[in-house]
Ligand SMILES: [Zn+2]
């Protein structure tokens with residue numbers, strides 16, 4: 241292979257380079273990192289796992305305790321959730337898992353639970369931020385507040401938005 245390169249014109253080298261780049265791009269299209277975590281194919285420490293969700297520590301914590309709860313199923317963002325029993329049940333379960341973990345690990349804290357909305361998310365797999373305050377450093381509160389500019393929606397507000405209509409009427 242290398243011995244052939246000597247006589248190749250510039251166009252030929254460019255074609256070789258593009259072919260290599262094409263090969264390199266293939267792994268990037270494979271399932272996202274959170275999906276791999278959910279399948280247990282990473283060495284990440286999980287705080288919780290069941291058939292619907294997994295929970296783990298945020299690698300860049302913004303508070304005293306900062307966990308993420310994600311669905312096992314790949315759902316890109318909150319915009320992909322519907323007003324349906326299935327999605328409402330899933331988000332409710334994510335919130336309950338996050339609350340249980342924080343109440344265990346930070347029982348005296350105030351909590352914040354919510355999601356970043358497009359375009360303000362860093363990972364293309366739905367994830368619930370579970371924070372036990374205080375924020376560290378304190379300006380991080382802006383990123384996890386509906387008053388900030390980061391499109392944060394609190395979990396309770398999202399649940400109200402996707403609550404199935406049948407459940408609303410049954411509560412009256
Ligand atoms: Zn995924």
Ligand SMILES: [Zn+2]
Nearest residue numbers: 356361362369
């Ligand atoms: Zn996020």
